[in-house]
Amino acid sequence: MSDRSFLDWPFFDDGHRALAERLETWCTAEIDDAEPEDVDVACRALVRKLGTGGWLRYCVPAAYGGVHAQLDVRSLALIRETLARHSGLADFAFAMQGLGSGTISLFGSEAQKQAYLPAVAQGEKIAAFALTEPGSGSDAAAIETVAAEADGGWRLAGAKTYISNGGIADYYVLFARTGEAPGARGISAFLVGRDSAGLDDSERIEVIAPHPLATLRLDGVRLPADALIGERGRGFAQAMATLDVFRTTVGAAALGFARRALDEASAHAVARRLGSGTLADNAITQAKLAEMVLDVETSALLVYRAAWLRDVKGGRTTREAALAKLHATDSAQQVIDKAVQMFGGLGVTRGVAVERLYREIRALRIYEGASEVQKVVIARAHLAEQGG
Secondary structure (H helix, E strand, O other), X not given: OOOOHHHHOOOOOHXXXXXXXXXXXXXXXXXXXXXXXXHHHHHHHHHHHHHHOOHHHHHOOHHHOOOOOOOOHHHHHHHHHHHHHHOHHHHHHHHHHHHHHHHHHHHOOHXXXXXXXXXXXXXXXXXXXXXXXXXXXXXHHHOOOEEEEEOOEEEEEEEEEEEEOOOOOOEEEEEEEOOOOOHHHHEEEEEEEOOOOOEXXXXXXXXXXXXXXXXXXXXXXXXXXXXXXXXXXXXXXXXXXXXXXXXXXXXXXXXXXXXXXXXXXXXXXXXXXXXXXXXXXXXXXXXXXXXXXXXXXXXXXXXXXXHXXXXXXXXXXXXHHHHXXXXXXXXXXXXXXXXXXXXXXXXXXXXXXXHHHHHHHHHHHOOOOXXXXXXXXHHHHHHHHOOO
């Protein structure tokens, strides 16, 4: 059983503690962490199950079927940590419902919110967030997909890649260049339905930890005028504001993976015979476990501090979210690697829990802002505070 003492920290209220306990019970009964044969089928089923269970209600505001009046980052982080500890794919399914609807929650029109958010909360629509392109990953301001005004609406041309839920999503929140100004100031956000003529999301991408990923091709996709989300030319700012909310939760997912690795390693160390004692009696093993505990505890503090600041103090938490994501994802990689090493050959055997975790964690250091980007964000914020 994972350590739950962190729930007593002052970052949480009784509602958060009750949420964590309810979800833990539900995951134990409902979530199977075996790797599925068909990841698309499994993801669709998980979205429906999360919707039926009421957990996706935390992804949207209360006015549209959600739980809280505004998105509560502490709840999102607790849910992602718990789901990740039980199943990486369940965490993925939940996270994309939040990320793929977050821009609508924050900037959409009333009509857009009514049309999409209740269905997201019920697991009836699968959401996706389409920002990355073949020529622009970390440099999101360099996107080349174009949205031109045409016939009272918009015509889109270009490509997106490494799009989570690509191929199974019912809609994409997609960012394209509308040309108001160079760089970040000339980008807008759009709602693109999967059945839009000219959209091809059939090119799938296989990765080490199976998830639905695809490249999107947009060949003259026609959209109505009301497909624009929020203000024209503000798409980059909208994307960054959405990531500001959900980046902390990436750290929470990494924390969930790290806690699972620590649990698996600890149980193995106690049970594994080594000479006249156990692996846990070995000083080198104890040193590894101590380092793992330190990394887990530090990550938890950073993640839930960032979430608390966003929820309670309000405003942007770009620096704090970057600190949380950077430390939690990088240190989780180290925690899991130590766990694999402690298992020996069994640790690299396909299907063993720590082997799956080893594959699951790697992408978190890349998506929603690579570790290198987070260092730039943190350094710039620090220098600005110093007057530099």
